[in-house]
Amino acid sequence: MKIKSHIAAIFQEAFTQSGIEPQGEIAIHEATKAQFGDYQYNGIMPLAKLYQTNPREIATKVASHIQTDGVIEKVEVAGAGFINIWLSDNTLSHYATKALADERIDVAITSHPQTIVVDYSGPNMAKEMHVGHLRSTIIGDALAKLFEFLGHCVIRQNHIGDWGTQFGMLVAYLEAQGVEQSGELKDLEAFYKAAKKRFDEDAHFANTAREYVVKIQQGDTHCLELWERFIGISLSHCQEVYHKLDVSLSPKDVRAESFYNEDLSHIVTDLENAHLLQISQGAKCVFLESEEIPVIVQKGDGGYLYATTDLAALRYRATKLKANRILYVVDARQSSHFKAVFDVAQKAGFVPQETKLEHIAFGTMMDKSGKPFKTRDGGTVKLIELLDEALIRAKEAIKERENYSQGELETLAKVVGIGAVKYADLSINRQSNYIFDWDKMLSFEGNTSLYLQYAYARIQSILKKYEGDVGACEIAIGDAIEHTLVLSVLKFEDVLTKASLDATPHTISAYLYDVATDFMKFYEQNPILKEGLEKATKESRIAIASLCAKTIELGLEILGIKVLNRL
RNA sequence: GCGUUCAUAGCUCAGCUGGAUAGAGCACUCGCCUUCUAAGCGAGCGGUCAAAGGUUCGAAUCCUUUUGGACGUACCA
Known part of the structure; x- marks a missing residue:
C-alpha cells in the first residue's frame, strides 16, 4: 500500500479544515525513533516561520483535525512542532490480510505507465566480458525488472561494441585460421591476443587487416559475412555469461553500435543545420558554454566517434522507441561525456524536452585492499571465471552445514553464489566505488x-x-x-x-x-x-x-x- | 591547471533531499538452544560526521575556504 501518500492525503484534509495552507507537497517521513510513533510530519516548523507564529500552536491545530478512525490511530504534537503519527493495528491488519491474498502483495500497477529505455551491459565484441561489465549488467537488469514490475514498458538496449578498427584485424585472423575451425574462439581473449601478435609481427597480415576495416565499412559481402560470423560467436559468449548470471538480456535486446552507422552522417548534417557545429583543428565539434572541451562528432579524417553514435542512439530511443525516460547504466567515469551528449541532444532537438535522460552512474569495483579488481598478474578478470569462482565458493560456504546431496549442492550453489555476487553489488549505493569481498558477500551475517x-x-x-x-x-x-x-x-x-x-x-x-x-x-x-x-x-x-x-x-x-x- | 566526485565507529556501509539523543553489519566482550533451521536473537563496547567559517529556530545534509583521495580533461569507447 502507498502508506505515505495515504497519510499525506489525511493531512491535506486536516490542513484544509484548519484553514492553513501547507507549503508544497506534504512530506511524511518515517519516524526516527520508536517513541515518536510510526511516521512523523516535520513540515509545520517552516510553515510557522512563514506565518510568524508558534509552531506548536499550528501543529496542535492541524493535529486536531486529523482523522483518527482510519489508518491513523493517533497523532501527537511533540518537540519543536513535530507531529508524530501512530498507525492503527486494525487497519494495518486489514491491509496485510489483503496483501497476503494478492499475487503482487497489493503493490499497484502504476497509473502513469512510461516507456523506459534501459541501456546496460554493453560489452565489446572484440573481447570477452570482464568484471568491468558486471555492475552495469547487474544494476541495469535490476532496474529493468523493477520498472517492469511497477507496470512500465521497459525496452532493454544492449549497446554492444561491434564496430571499429580492431574488427578488421579479428576478421582477417578468423579468415586466416579457417572459418570452420574457429575453435580458438572458445577463448576470445586468447584469440584477440593471437591476432594482435600476428598483426604486430606480420606486415602482410597487418595490411590485410587494415584493408578489411575499410571493406567492412564499404559493405564488402565477404568481409561482412566474416564480421557477422565473428559477432555471432562473440555474442553467444555473452549470452552464456548472461545465462550463468541469470540476467534477462537476450539477443533481441541487442541494438549494436553498427545499427546507427547509416544515421551518423545525418546526425552531423542535422547539427550543422541547427547551427551547432564548428570546425576546430579539422574536426567537427559542438562547443557547449558549460564545457571547455567540445563534443567531437566527426574526426578530421571523416571518421565518427562514440559521441556521434550516442547521439544517434539517443534520437532513436526518443523518437522511434518513444521513450519517456532513457537510462544509461554506465561507469561514473563517463559522466562528463553523458552530460555533454545529453546537452547536445537537447539543444539539437534530437530528444523532446520532456524526455528524461539519466546517466545511472556507478563506481569502480575494488578488491579487498581497495585497489581496482584485477588478477594476480594485473590482468582483467574474466566475468565467466568470476562467476565460476562464485559457485565454488558458495559450495564451500554451505556444504558443511547440512547433508546435501551432490545434485542439491550444485543447485544451491548456483542460487547462493550468483545471488551473493548480485546482492553485494545491489546493496550498496551504486555511486561509490565498492569493495568486492568474497568472504563478506557469502556470509550469513549482516546485510547479505x-x-x-x-x-x-x-x-x-x-x-x-x-x-x-x-x-x-x-x-x-x-x-x-x-x-x-x-x-x-x-x-x-x-x-x-x-x-x-x-x-x-x-x-x-x-x-x-x-x-x-x-x-x-x-x-x-x-x-x-x-x-x-x-x-x-x-x-x-x-x-x-x-x-x-x-x-x-x-x-x-x-x-x-x-x-x-x-x- | 581546470572540472566532476568522495571523506560518517577499528573495518564495510546506511542516513529517505534541513529535523528530535547520527544508525546497521563485521570485529571485540557477555548472555540465550528439552520449543517452528543457534546459518539465529538479545545486551555491551565503539563518533570532533576530514578541518574551519557561514546561512537559521535547527546542518552529517545547503554555501565558501582548506586538507586528503579517486576519476575525467578534443579527434579510443
Missing part, C-alpha cells in the same frame, strides 16, 4: 543475500509443517513486534516507488534486510506452531510469516535473485 535466503527458508520450513490453508488466515496484529513487522511489509510499495524514481536498487535491499531482521525478532519471540496457541493467534502468525516470505521472494526477484525452500 544469504541472510535473506535463510530467513525465507526458515519460513518455508514452518509453512511446510503447518496443516491448513494459509490463504484463508486472517492477520490480527497482537503486539508491538508484530506491529513493526507488518508495517515493514506494508512499506514495500513505497520503497519500490522511491527506488524506481531514484534508480537506487540498494534501497530495496536495505528494506528487505529490515523486513528479514524484523521477522527474525518476531520468530524468536512469537512461536508460530507451538501447541496450545489459540487458533486465531496461530493463524495470524502463520499468515504474517507467509506474507514476509512473499515480500522477500518478490523483492529478491526484482533484484534478480532467487530464493530456496531449504538452506
Whole structure:
C-alpha cells in the first residue's frame, strides 16, 4: 500500500479544515525513533516561520483535525512542532490480510505507465566480458525488472561494441585460421591476443587487416559475412555469461553500435543545420558554454566517434522507441561525456524536452585492499571465471552445514553464489566505488543475500509443517513486534516507488534486510506452531510469516535473485 | 591547471533531499538452544560526521575556504 501518500492525503484534509495552507507537497517521513510513533510530519516548523507564529500552536491545530478512525490511530504534537503519527493495528491488519491474498502483495500497477529505455551491459565484441561489465549488467537488469514490475514498458538496449578498427584485424585472423575451425574462439581473449601478435609481427597480415576495416565499412559481402560470423560467436559468449548470471538480456535486446552507422552522417548534417557545429583543428565539434572541451562528432579524417553514435542512439530511443525516460547504466567515469551528449541532444532537438535522460552512474569495483579488481598478474578478470569462482565458493560456504546431496549442492550453489555476487553489488549505493569481498558477500551475517535466503527458508520450513490453508488466515496484529513487522511489509510499495524514481536498487535491499531482521525478532519471540496457541493467534502468525516470505521472494526477484525452500 | 566526485565507529556501509539523543553489519566482550533451521536473537563496547567559517529556530545534509583521495580533461569507447 502507498502508506505515505495515504497519510499525506489525511493531512491535506486536516490542513484544509484548519484553514492553513501547507507549503508544497506534504512530506511524511518515517519516524526516527520508536517513541515518536510510526511516521512523523516535520513540515509545520517552516510553515510557522512563514506565518510568524508558534509552531506548536499550528501543529496542535492541524493535529486536531486529523482523522483518527482510519489508518491513523493517533497523532501527537511533540518537540519543536513535530507531529508524530501512530498507525492503527486494525487497519494495518486489514491491509496485510489483503496483501497476503494478492499475487503482487497489493503493490499497484502504476497509473502513469512510461516507456523506459534501459541501456546496460554493453560489452565489446572484440573481447570477452570482464568484471568491468558486471555492475552495469547487474544494476541495469535490476532496474529493468523493477520498472517492469511497477507496470512500465521497459525496452532493454544492449549497446554492444561491434564496430571499429580492431574488427578488421579479428576478421582477417578468423579468415586466416579457417572459418570452420574457429575453435580458438572458445577463448576470445586468447584469440584477440593471437591476432594482435600476428598483426604486430606480420606486415602482410597487418595490411590485410587494415584493408578489411575499410571493406567492412564499404559493405564488402565477404568481409561482412566474416564480421557477422565473428559477432555471432562473440555474442553467444555473452549470452552464456548472461545465462550463468541469470540476467534477462537476450539477443533481441541487442541494438549494436553498427545499427546507427547509416544515421551518423545525418546526425552531423542535422547539427550543422541547427547551427551547432564548428570546425576546430579539422574536426567537427559542438562547443557547449558549460564545457571547455567540445563534443567531437566527426574526426578530421571523416571518421565518427562514440559521441556521434550516442547521439544517434539517443534520437532513436526518443523518437522511434518513444521513450519517456532513457537510462544509461554506465561507469561514473563517463559522466562528463553523458552530460555533454545529453546537452547536445537537447539543444539539437534530437530528444523532446520532456524526455528524461539519466546517466545511472556507478563506481569502480575494488578488491579487498581497495585497489581496482584485477588478477594476480594485473590482468582483467574474466566475468565467466568470476562467476565460476562464485559457485565454488558458495559450495564451500554451505556444504558443511547440512547433508546435501551432490545434485542439491550444485543447485544451491548456483542460487547462493550468483545471488551473493548480485546482492553485494545491489546493496550498496551504486555511486561509490565498492569493495568486492568474497568472504563478506557469502556470509550469513549482516546485510547479505544469504541472510535473506535463510530467513525465507526458515519460513518455508514452518509453512511446510503447518496443516491448513494459509490463504484463508486472517492477520490480527497482537503486539508491538508484530506491529513493526507488518508495517515493514506494508512499506514495500513505497520503497519500490522511491527506488524506481531514484534508480537506487540498494534501497530495496536495505528494506528487505529490515523486513528479514524484523521477522527474525518476531520468530524468536512469537512461536508460530507451538501447541496450545489459540487458533486465531496461530493463524495470524502463520499468515504474517507467509506474507514476509512473499515480500522477500518478490523483492529478491526484482533484484534478480532467487530464493530456496531449504538452506 | 581546470572540472566532476568522495571523506560518517577499528573495518564495510546506511542516513529517505534541513529535523528530535547520527544508525546497521563485521570485529571485540557477555548472555540465550528439552520449543517452528543457534546459518539465529538479545545486551555491551565503539563518533570532533576530514578541518574551519557561514546561512537559521535547527546542518552529517545547503554555501565558501582548506586538507586528503579517486576519476575525467578534443579527434579510443
